[in-house]
Amino acid sequence: MGKLQFSIAILTLSLISSFDSIQSATFTLTNQCNYPVWAGLLSGAGTPPPPTTGLPLQPSQSDSISMPPSWSGRVWGRTLCSTDSDGRFTCVTGDCGSGTVECNGGGAAPPATLAEFTLNGANGMDFYDVSLVDGYNLPMIIVPQGESGGNCNVTGCLVDLNRNCPSELRLRAAGSNGGDGGDESVACRSACEAFGDPMYCCNGAYSTPQTCNPTSYSEYFKTACPTAYSYAYDDGTSTFTCSSANYVITFCPAPANSRKTTGGSLSGESSGSGSLASGHGVVSSVMVFVFILTSVWRL
Template identity: 40%
Template sequence: MTTFTSFTFLLLPFVVFHVANAAIFDIRNNCPYTVWAGAVPGGGRQLNPGQSWSLNVPAGTKGARIWPRTKCNFDGSGRGRCETGDCNGRLQCQNYGMPPNTLAEYALNQFNNLDFFDISLVDGFNVPMEFSPTSGGCTRGIVCRADINGQCPNQLRAPGGCNNPCTVFKTDQYCCNSGSCGPTSFSKFFKDRCRDAYSYPKDDATSTFTCPGGTNYKVVFCP
């Protein structure tokens, strides 16, 4: 996912009031197993099957992520570990999760007061996910339902998930460290199964979506 650039605008008073509202993210677990949601900003929450978590995120937030963690075990102080998506052994995440994990990424109230959002498989895949707007007349969402774990190429297999090739091989071809790279056979594996999700770091044209600032969203595990 590319870095979103914020711009400063001379906003009319009613627009300033509008963008000052927090966006509400409804995070739901429709999986038949427990998922520990991770969120930066936001922390984390254990979600048993059917449970949800409402997260208020301040306007202007960028570089934000929500992701599923699986097979976690935490003690009474909220310390432990997860098989996938672990965030430094904490229930309440303060940093991004460890691959492989399916990512919902977003930046609020950016250029032209638009929200930018995507599902990214650049950190691999662990749980199917939907990321969709729920208000403001914005209707175009993203869904990644494929059985990527079951179909994962042998070179990318990991306990509980499927790694992106950058995680495994750490080369410029897959990680785009030089800023110039293209699709590969491995990224095509992800793209063929989740056409609206990021399959490699420069997959912007078909993978970034926008809604007006002030939109609310849902993130669904196992949609």
């Protein structure tokens, strides 16, 4: 009997230890844009959803989310959002098609800048990246905090690519800049979305790393944002790993600047507040500073 109780105790301790080793990460979403952003979250197949799948962020506002252990999925920002007379919520960029602030399993309509995560993946590591494969709608960076191992780099895109987006890739919205006739680009499409050519989409005869190569369009994204994914097989310089970390995801980190305006109020309330500077601490601020210097030097 004593031996059985001892075995049960050892098993219990083992289960507790295994549970403790898979910790949930906290995502802090911060809006440093000079316009409102509505964050969207989409879970990967077989992954439980986070506590919220959509939340509004006023300029300089932050909100934190405790993510499920081993979560995988995407985070992005929606812009130029409004609610129509029937109560349906839509956004000009990054819309998830749910008709509400919560995305409820809907993904971002391209073009959209995506933060992609797999938490507690192979060897207990988190894998993360910022992807422009589906195009770009606003600047974004990921900053890991409190990490205990891995290649925990800051990654993302600091540059406002909408300003110089090639004309054939521009997504325009009428009245998006105070009635300029919709000539301003509010997002920059991928060449795949714009043309549908397998050469740009990395499918068909171009579905392998050997046959799908960078193009002048993907190089536009890569030159401006060297650590972000620019096309489907851009793994070598764009995927990062970290362990036991929390993550700050910032929309429009300095020195990025954009001209988007909405003229409307947020649909919904957000409980958090704060700024990039107050949320990161000294170490993360230094990481962001180095990242900014590197990005500006490449321009």
